[in-house]
Amino acid sequence: MVRSRVATIGVAAVLLAACGGNGAEAPKQKTELTLYNDKGAWSEYFEQMGALSKQSVGLSMKPTGYTDSAQYQAFIKASFRTNVKPDLFTWQTGGMLAEIVKQKQVADTTAIWQEAVANGDLPQDLAPYFTVDGKQYCVPLNVAYWGMFYNKKIFDEHGLRPPETWDDLVKIADTLKQKDVKAFYHTSVLFSFVWFEQLMAGMDPDLYDRLSTGQAKYTDPGVVAVMRKWKELIDAGYFINPGDKTDPGDVLKNGKAAMVSFGTWFNTSMTQREMKAGEDYGFFVIPNVDASLPKTSMIFESGPLCSxxxxxxxxxxxKYLKWWTTAEAQEKWATARGDVSANPKVEIADEALGQVTKDAGSGEYRLVNRYFEATPPPILTAALDGFSKFVTDTSTLQEVLETIQKEADEYWSTHQ
Structure with a gap:
């Protein structure tokens, strides 16, 4: 009788263990993770990473890519309240990351950062971009240094070479204009901020930093001066139509514009179009407008991969985020896209991008946080709308700045 009871108890214990002790089946550890992202054009590269991670750490990864930023952000924020939750997702640093961290929606990755920095897989200099209230969140999906991609065949045809000064760049634009070639690409959607941030960083980077923290106003004389410089370039006829829907990669390849300013991640667009670096296109750091500045300002961004x-x-x-920071993962990620890497151990094949990566880490440049991350979300929304209006009608300069500042006043009145 005792033996029978012992056997019954043993069977019950096994059943309880199998059911997780509460009548429910114990959850199984995942072997495939979902990665929701706002980089739909990168699906093939994410799939390559998923195949490698399955071999390396037993975790495959399936990407689901969005191409509309607003729809994507709405989906991720909805996942906070629903059962449709991604295993991994991409986001933005700066105010957008801080916002969802303060809502306690993002996993703490401080331990992953500490180990990666100690192993030399992540530079300590990157940590502040992923730090909120002293802790790290997410890991770098990618890093990018901004500059100018140019159509090398157009430059060669007109005897042009990369500029060393801002005046050189304007002379190039003027030469191209005389040859009936548009010098620069710009757009009225999403990336409408590009020339604002570049001109401000090259004219007064200290003002740029103060603006992002509410210590300066969009109506201040220095900001007005930046907008006037921008207006001057647009009114001179150096830019393509900002409403042109042609993909910027095709704009550069087809010569619709001779130059496109983007982060080093844009190199992927060139490789996707089978363009060869040094033969079909090149890359240069944009000179400061103000030549007296002690260092050349370079726009910098790092997109986070989060849980x-x-x-x-x-x-x-x-486990996946930890693997993502390793040299094995980062070498595959950088090589597949033809881009730079957050891991200092990874060698960059493209000579121009490899050099700018080394220079950026040497202190030669003043790294300036990209406007999209540096600006609090409510102000950013107003600014993107304002800049979109400005590039289509430069006479709205003062109206646009006043509208953005109104939103900034409201935001900073309740935020330090």
């Missing part, structure tokens, strides 16, 4: 605080399988997500 939810309440991810479907927190351990699996953390």
């Amino acid at each position: 939810l605080a309440e991810a479907p399988d927190p351990a699996a997500s953390a």
Whole structure:
């Protein structure tokens, strides 16, 4: 009788263990993770990473890419309240990251950062972009240094070479104008901020920093001067139509514009179009407008790869983020896209991009946080709308700045 009871108890214990002790089946550790992202054009590269991670750490990864930024952000924020939760997702640093961290929606990755920095897989200089209230969140999906991609055949045809000064760049634009070639690409959607940030960083980077923290106003004389410089370039006829829907990669390849200003991630657009670096296109750092500045300002960005605080399988997500920072993963990621890497151990094949990566880490340039991340979300929304209006009608200069400042006043009145 005693033996029978012992056997019954043993069977019950096994059943309880199998059911997780509460009548529910114990969750199985995931072997495939979902990665929701706002980089739909990169799906093939994410798939390559998923195949490698399956071999390396037993975790495959399936990407789901969005191409509309607003729709994507709405989906991720909705996942905070629903059961449709991504294992991994891409986001933005700066105010957008701080916003969802303060809502306690993002997994803490401080331990991953500490180990990666100690191993030399991540530079300590990157940590502040992923730090909120002293802790790190997410890991670098990518890093990018901004400059100018140019159509080398157009430059060669007109005897042009990369500029060393701002005046050189304007002379190039003027020469191209005389040859009936548009010098620069710009757009009225999403990336409408590009020339604002570049001109401000090259004219007064200290003002740029103060503006992003509410210590300066959009109506201040220095900001007005930046807008007037921008107006001068647009009114001179150096830019293509900002409403042109042609993909910027095609704009550069087809010669619709001779130059496109973007981050080093744009190199992927060139490789996707089978363009060869040094033969079909090149890359240069944009000179400061103000030549007296001690260092050349270079726009910098780093996009985060994140996990939810309440991810479907927190351990699996953390394991993937840890692997993502390794040299093995980063070499594959950089090589596949033809881009730079957050991991200092990775050698960059493209000579121009490799050099700018080394120079950026040497202190030669003043790294300036990209406007999209440096600006609080409510102000950013107003600014993107304002800049979009400005590039289509430069007479709205003062109206645009006043409208953005109104939003900034409202935001900073309740935020330090």
